[in-house]
Amino acid sequence: xxxxxxxxxxxxxxxxxxLSETELCCIDKxxxxxxxxxxxxxxxxxxxxxxxxxxxxxxxPFIPRIKEVFLTTDxxxxxxxxxxxxxxxxxxxxxxxxxxxRSCAEGLFSALAALHARGVxxxxxxxxxxxxxxxxxxxxxxxxxxxxYKEDEKRDTEKFGTAGYAAPEQYGFGQSxxxxxxxxxxxxLLKMCEAAGLNGPVKAAALKCSKFDPQNRFKNAEExxxxxxxxxxxxxxxxxxxxxxxxxxxx
Numbered sequence: 001x002x003x004x005x006x007x008x009x010x011x012x013x014x015x016x017x018x019l020s021e022t023e024l025c026c027i028d029k030x031x032x033x034x035x036x037x038x039x040x041x042x043x044x045x046x047x048x049x050x051x052x053x054x055x056x057x058x059x060x061p062f063i064p065r066i067k068e069v070f071l072t073t074d075x076x077x078x079x080x081x082x083x084x085x086x087x088x089x090x091x092x093x094x095x096x097x098x099x100x101x102r103s104c105a106e107g108l109f110s111a112l113a114a115l116h117a118r119g120v121x122x123x124x125x126x127x128x129x130x131x132x133x134x135x136x137x138x139x140x141x142x143x144x145x146x147x148x149y150k151e152d153e154k155r156d157t158e159k160f161g162t163a164g165y166a167a168p169e170q171y172g173f174g175q176s177x178x179x180x181x182x183x184x185x186x187x188x189l190l191k192m193c194e195a196a197g198l199n200g201p202v203k204a205a206a207l208k209c210s211k212f213d214p215q216n217r218f219k220n221a222e223e224x225x226x227x228x229x230x231x232x233x234x235x236x237x238x239x240x241x242x243x244x245x246x247x248x249x250x251x
Contacts, residue, residue: 060114107138125184186210201231
């Protein structure tokens with residue numbers, strides 16, 4: 001994209017309100033004057049084009065859609081605006097339901113599976129970075145400290161993550177990989193299960209995800225999702241087996 005065209009494209013987004021600002025990123029809600037829709041504009045003070053271009057190409061309903069990526073003196077990302085509330089807010093209000101926890105587990109594992117298939121590690125999964133959209137769907141947001149997995153590295157060059165959710169290997173014991181995101185997902189889902197008073201398949205999956213040793217966790221999010229689906233079907237199979245057993249008594 002030429003510099004003039006890039007400047008023109010950027011000028012189409014008018015700031016509506018500042019959502020947050022940290023050393024890493026400035027986040028604004030913006031209005032696109034071309035289509036009249038609201039978006040989120042994230043500005044990073046380093047070149048993150050490769051990461052966000054990869055996310056732009058990732059087709060997953062549980063990841064906010066990336067509309068445009070620019071490089072000026074900063075990386076500017078225009079992404080889908082998701083109207084809704086974070087899991088953290090819903091937990092604080094004491095309004096989290098068992099159905100929401102199950103929905104979140106499905107969406108979170110699906111989002112991580114899509115990311116990991118592209119070699120992207122989120123590194124900051126937590127209730128503040130998961131949203132329940134107003135339409136009831138789930139989104140995993142905020143990719144500011146995400147990175148590509150590099151097979152030849154022994155550990156992360158920088159220690160990022162949120163205390164209480166960051167896996168042990170994020171503190172210099174090893175490189176972040178798919179199991180690192182699963183650890184944070186497990187801790188998040190355990191807190192959600194506690195808040196909603198939920199036991200069963202989701203809690204069982206969360207407990208395995210949050211094992212201290214990465215070797216004892218699921219290998220990847222696809223495996224976690226399959227485990228969740230299998231455990232959820234067990235009651236159905238148990239009922240079916242009981243019915244068949246009764247029928248056999250009469251035939």
